[in-house]
Amino acid sequence: MSVEFLSADIPNQGKESLQMIRCIAPWKISCAVVGLVFAFGVAVSAQDGAQQVEVRLRRDEPLRAMDALQTVATKQQLIDLGFDLARCGHYPANGVFRLEIDSEEDVRLLNENGFDVVETEDPGLRGGLIETSYFDPGEILTMLNQTASDHPGITELITIGTTLEGRPIRGIVISNNPGVDEDEPAIQFNAQHHAREVATSHVVIDLINRLTDQYGIDSEITDWVNNYETVCIPMVNPDGVQYVFNSDNNWRKNRRPNSGCGSGSGVGVDLNRNYPYLWGPGCGSSSSCFSLVYRGPSSASELETQAMMNLQDEYRFTIATSYHSSGRFIDYPYACSDGSAAGRMPEHGIIHEMMVAMAGAISAVDGVTYTPFTPVPFGGVNGDDTSWYYAHEGVYPFIVEIGTSFAPSFSLVPGIVNRNRAGWEYLYDRLGQARIDVRVVDHLTGLPLEAKVEMLQQDAANILFDTGEFDRFSEPIHGRSRWVTEANHTYTMRISKSGYQTRTVDVPVVNSPVDVPVLLLANGVSLGDEKQDGDVDLADYSEFQKCFDVAPIQTECRIFDMNADEAVNFDDLGEWTAALTGP
Numbered sequence: 001m002s003v004e005f006l007s008a009d010i011p012n013q014g015k016e017s018l019q020m021i022r023c024i025a026p027w028k029i030s031c032a033v034v035g036l037v038f039a040f041g042v043a044v045s046a047q048d049g050a051q052q053v054e055v056r057l058r059r060d061e062p063l064r065a066m067d068a069l070q071t072v073a074t075k076q077q078l079i080d081l082g083f084d085l086a087r088c089g090h091y092p093a094n095g096v097f098r099l100e101i102d103s104e105e106d107v108r109l110l111n112e113n114g115f116d117v118v119e120t121e122d123p124g125l126r127g128g129l130i131e132t133s134y135f136d137p138g139e140i141l142t143m144l145n146q147t148a149s150d151h152p153g154i155t156e157l158i159t160i161g162t163t164l165e166g167r168p169i170r171g172i173v174i175s176n177n178p179g180v181d182e183d184e185p186a187i188q189f190n191a192q193h194h195a196r197e198v199a200t201s202h203v204v205i206d207l208i209n210r211l212t213d214q215y216g217i218d219s220e221i222t223d224w225v226n227n228y229e230t231v232c233i234p235m236v237n238p239d240g241v242q243y244v245f246n247s248d249n250n251w252r253k254n255r256r257p258n259s260g261c262g263s264g265s266g267v268g269v270d271l272n273r274n275y276p277y278l279w280g281p282g283c284g285s286s287s288s289c290f291s292l293v294y295r296g297p298s299s300a301s302e303l304e305t306q307a308m309m310n311l312q313d314e315y316r317f318t319i320a321t322s323y324h325s326s327g328r329f330i331d332y333p334y335a336c337s338d339g340s341a342a343g344r345m346p347e348h349g350i351i352h353e354m355m356v357a358m359a360g361a362i363s364a365v366d367g368v369t370y371t372p373f374t375p376v377p378f379g380g381v382n383g384d385d386t387s388w389y390y391a392h393e394g395v396y397p398f399i400v401e402i403g404t405s406f407a408p409s410f411s412l413v414p415g416i417v418n419r420n421r422a423g424w425e426y427l428y429d430r431l432g433q434a435r436i437d438v439r440v441v442d443h444l445t446g447l448p449l450e451a452k453v454e455m456l457q458q459d460a461a462n463i464l465f466d467t468g469e470f471d472r473f474s475e476p477i478h479g480r481s482r483w484v485t486e487a488n489h490t491y492t493m494r495i496s497k498s499g500y501q502t503r504t505v506d507v508p509v510v511n512s513p514v515d516v517p518v519l520l521l522a523n524g525v526s527l528g529d530e531k532q533d534g535d536v537d538l539a540d541y542s543e544f545q546k547c548f549d550v551a552p553i554q555t556e557c558r559i560f561d562m563n564a565d566e567a568v569n570f571d572d573l574g575e576w577t578a579a580l581t582g583p
């Protein structure tokens with residue numbers, strides 16, 4: 001048994017929020033209007049072994065979304081009854097919870113404990129399937145192909161994996177030098193980890209269209225394409241989406257057949273519970289294949305998850321954004337934290353700043369309010385992509401829950417897309433502001449090094465990476481490690497590598513990117529000692545003279561770059577003179 005909170009019905013958010021709960025197929029009783037309460041008396045489907053229902057605590061006043069304490073208590077009551085908890089950024093609207101039942105016994109249990117089994121419906125989805133204006137997997141491929149052929153100079157089609165059913169997971173790179181690994185920040189946008197969240201791919205396709213169509217026309221967009229590498233994966237889970245179109249508009253997982261779990265709800269893995277960080281029991285995922293939030297047999301067991309992880313390996317994103325629905329939220333990582341300062345991600349300050357600003361940018365478009373959101377009071381999520389991005393990969397991650405249902409009436413999609421455009425535009429703007437770009441090279445050769453890069457302090461305050469984060473390393477092609485930071489602070493960075501002398505540098509950041517070349521000196525090498533004969537002496541001086549003020553610095557001159565600024569000049573002469581030892 002599992003429980004999933006439903007989408008929020010938050011007041012004052014416009015007509016889009018009116019209908020968000022819908023009939024779940026296969027369903028044995030006919031759909032009814034929102035709020036109608038059933039005496040559940042029908043047989044549970046034998047075909048599935050499990051059936052999804054929605055339940056509401058029976059009380060005089062409806063439980064409002066704001067009744068946080070009551071909501072938490074109700075959640076705990078369901079857990080105590082044996083239903084395990086799960087959610088996907090969905091606010092428990094009006095005390096309605098979604099859970100799976102296995103038997104009539106479960107229904108009796110719920111009724112006896114004061115819960116009514118409720119069935120509701122989104123009229124926009126009557127007929128059971130998806131409005132055809134939404135993109136199916138084939139249409140996504142057609143659009144990506146068309147964009148690549150219309151804009152060959154700034155795009156590259158990529159196939160990051162193939163699903164169990166043989167569908168390509170395709171994406172597009174947008175850059176002024178596509179196919180070249182440039183020394184630029186990479187930013188990623190993905191949608192549809194969850195199949196039924198069909199409006200989300202439209203946000204990413206809009207981004208692709210804007211960046212390509214406006215290149216060379218809009219100066220800001222032109223800069224983004226020239227200065228960053230953008231990678232978009234508009235449909236992470238095409239097998240699931242095809243199933244949404246063909247068979248079940250409420251399908252969420254991928255389509256992995258799970259042995260012994262049948263052909264109904266026992267199929268599939270929740271891809272956004274399958275990532276390695278905190279994968280397993282704990283919060284917000286289930287070990288039952290029948291659950292909507294089944295985490296899979298092992299971490300990163302799914303081809304789609306592996307494809308996304310390999311993509312990260314290749315591009316080393318600085319920012320990654322996953323679009324989900326529903327709710328109008330930007331979700332905090334860590335999604336399974338207890339919300340305490342100790343459980344937060346170490347760089348909470350920067351993520352908080354960006355979430356607030358991103359939500360503000362979206363909300364400013366037409367007054368529809370998006371808010372930063374923490375799932376902490378509602379049980380949390382584990383195995384999600386954003387927590388993995390941050391903890392294991394050092395990527396600044398965002399989940400945006402774009403609308404108030406999985407598949408709103410398509411007439412609402414242009415508004416959703418337009419609003420969220422302001423959100424991703426903000427991320428591009430922010431990427432160009434306070435940031436530390438460490439570049440680690442071997443002092444003598446100038447060649448990039450893969451070295452451990454740590455952030456020790458912000459101003460005088462220690463930053464503790466003690467919640468399961470992996471060490472961060474500069475990437476091997478350019479030696480880069482990029483950190484988005486808060487403005488007007490000084491950060492202390494430590495760079496180390498086996499066989500080299502560790503360096504610690506203070507980096508003051510105002511409000512623009514700071515390039516920080518870090519030259520690591522191999523153990524046993526003495527700077528200034530060109531002959532490496534054990535002392536800095538006049539025998540080295542003639543070589544020093546040849547290197548003086550030669551720009552750019554020549555490789556053989558790097559040993560005279562005493563102050564590690566990749567130039568040999570008066571500053572170095574002073575230090576060299578001070579190092580003189582011999583006759």
Ligand SMILES: [Zn+2]
Nearest residue numbers: 088194324325
């Ligand atoms: Zn989702």
